[in-house]
Amino acid sequence: MRRVWLWLIIILLVAGSAGFLLWKPTGGNASDQAYRLGAVDRGQVIASVRATGTLNPVTTVLVGSQLSGQVVEILADYNTPVKEGQVVARLYAEQIKSRRDAALADLAQAKADLDTRRAQIDKARSALQRAEAQAADLRAQKDRIQAQLEEARRSLERQTELNTRAVGTQTALEQARTQVDIQTANLASADAQIASNQAETLGLKADLALSEANVKSSEAIILQRQAKLKDIEIDLARTEIKSPVDGVVVKRDIELGQTVAASLSAPTLFTIAQDLREIDIYANIDEADVGRLKDGQKVSFTVNAYPNRTFNGRVRMVRLAAQTVQNVVTYTAVISVRNQDQALLPGMTANLQIITDEREDVLRIPNAALRFRPAITIATSETGDGTPDGETPRRRPRVPDEQAGNGEARGVAANGQDLRRRPRGEQTGSMQDEGTRARIYRVGPDGNPQPIHVRLGVTDGAYTEILRGDLEKGAAVIIGALRADAADDTNGGAGNRRPRPPRMF
Template sequence: MKFKKIIIFLLIIFFLLSSSYFIYKQYFKVSPELPYKTTNIEKRDISQIINSSGTLEIKDTLKIGSLVAGTVKQILVKENDIVKKGQILAIIDNGKDDTEVQAALGQVKNTQAQLDYQEKYFARQQELFKANQISQDYFEQVTKDLEQLKANLITNKATLKKAEIEYKNTRIIAPEDGIIIAILVTEGEAVTVDLDATVLFKLAKDLTKMEAQLNIDESDIGQIKKNQKVNFTVSAYPDKNFEGFITDVSFAPKIINNILSYKASLCVENQNMLLRPGMTVNADIKIAKSKNCLAITTQAFQINNKLIETVAKNLHHKIEFASKNSIKTLEAKCQQQDAVKNIWLIKDNKFIETPIIIGITDDTYYEIKSGITEQDKIIIDIEETDELKKIYSKIYDSAV
């Protein structure tokens, strides 16, 4: 009884396997006539881009220091304050306050008073000299005293002006309209004016205009030019695209981890004030664009020649490889940045390796300059041995 059940069970398995293999053979068998996929070239827009990254910076930044040494007496602004040219930002205590100004002013007033008297005295003495009532020596001495007082007044006024300038310099003022983006000192902190001068503030003249220094690989730098459009994103707004353009390309190389690169300056409009200094920019530089051009998928360049030969043999198709002369002829026609690549066509049961001239690429499609027409059938895939067929065959053979 048990043996009979086993026989029935095996027959059921055999029936299921046979049915599965029959269904596979009828409905899932790859047609032996077309073990490959073809396509035609199409017209589309292609944009070629170079990827790069960099850090956002404020385009025009001023570092504000002090012309006098001392300590910070008072800070009159806060970060992000909008300031006007000439506005006082801080006061420096140089230990003198306005004492030198007052002393110099006193000297000027005193000398001026003496000069006023001496001018009147000189006028009287001049009349007496004309009337021969005083000696020439005495009149010359009066004249000398007058000129000496005039010279003293000039000197004292200069001393006053110097004292006023030094006192004025204890007031740190904004050199331009802008926004305070950093305060680098605190009240009571010492301020120096030597070679390592203290920077008190950083002022941005215009936050609506920013720039980023992009690192461009040496293999791409030849394609970067001024005024090229750039699309970029920042981590703070991953779903938002920003735009800018290249303003400068540096000649100075930069080597990081043995990788040579060059700097390209990216100008960015920041009217909505979303962007901030220090943000990392992930940029796509549009170096070329071709509208409504003939295009071919990159798959066409990935066909294995040995596989083509095998398929041609199995299908009893002819095969024709590209000649060196045809390749050299096209290479002679190539312009800068063009290239010659080989693709496979199928025509009248014949595989034909064909060289073509390609232009720009977006890494998915290539622009076609010449070599094929819109009517040509281009091979983009070759079907390899069907693994599913192998599995079913093994199961069927073992069951039989």
């Protein structure tokens, strides 16, 4: 019986303790509330875009071969510095040299033929000149004969008149007639000689024109054979693979004795980076962040090869061509980097931080204050955001701190909306002058969260700039709850406590 009473007393004590805990009011002073507080301070806020990219040479030259042949000599290897025009490899060239020698012989023969035909031109010109001189003599001779014929005719007329007057002799008359006949025959002979000379002159002119045409033909043949020789010399020069730029060999794609086939396209033999003292980073920027990038913005980055070293660069351009992979749209940003010590190598992966905005000595709050939400919205006349008098306060789901941290990474604003759905000018890190509206909380005089309306500027992920709001340096704002149920007890003091259902034992 005594044991029964003992167990009854123990049960009553346990039940009383449980009832006391269940019905104990949790409102009251601010010191009774289990909130974590953060301080408003002044400092630096740097808005940035994080991305990854690949290091690439500013100029990469693929050295190929326009000629098919066997590789007989390799004069450059990986990491070999080269100068413009330096021979890096040679192809088999003996067959091309034989073709060149044959072309040289053909060209020499064509030049000899040209000399012969030019001599023929000189000979034809000389013959034509002689014929023209002979034609001049014949014309002069004809003129003399013509004059003699006229004189003979006048003499015949005088003798005829003398005989008519019986003064002259018959012999003299006959001689005069004979002289006229002789000069007439001489004149006819001169005309025949002149006609023959003219025909000869025409033939010589035709021969001269033919010789000149032969010379032009020989000159054309020489030009043709010179062009053929030049093509062969170009092919011979192509057997020497030369570097087109100053740089360093980053890749070699041939081996000694390998046969290069360039029938359809020029095969790549070497890859040469022009100058590794300047290097570019090709970074993939999400379409939600590309509007914040501008030419000349500062960039800091690290590479896995030097985890404790930070490198710097600047945005050179954002390419307009978009890339879509699995419905994700990105744009390529080109970042210029000085690489004087050549520690950065092509192909390295860079973890980038592109600074899009930078503010110095501004009022700022921890981002955790933007994520905090009490479980119950309190109606207050100070802010005008509460429920009307007589209505039951609306309960809002409280975001746990660990989930809120994920929201920060996604760019969640203070009112719980995703900034990526907002117009570009209202996104955090690229704000308009008036900033983005937000609401944070501080502990009021009654110990309850008191909302404060603010305007937000840029954010760096940890702190956010306050452009306007009822806040001063050193003010305390709520950044979280120490107990999971602390936010459930923010509905007032002991007069407004809510009874909890009895626990099941």
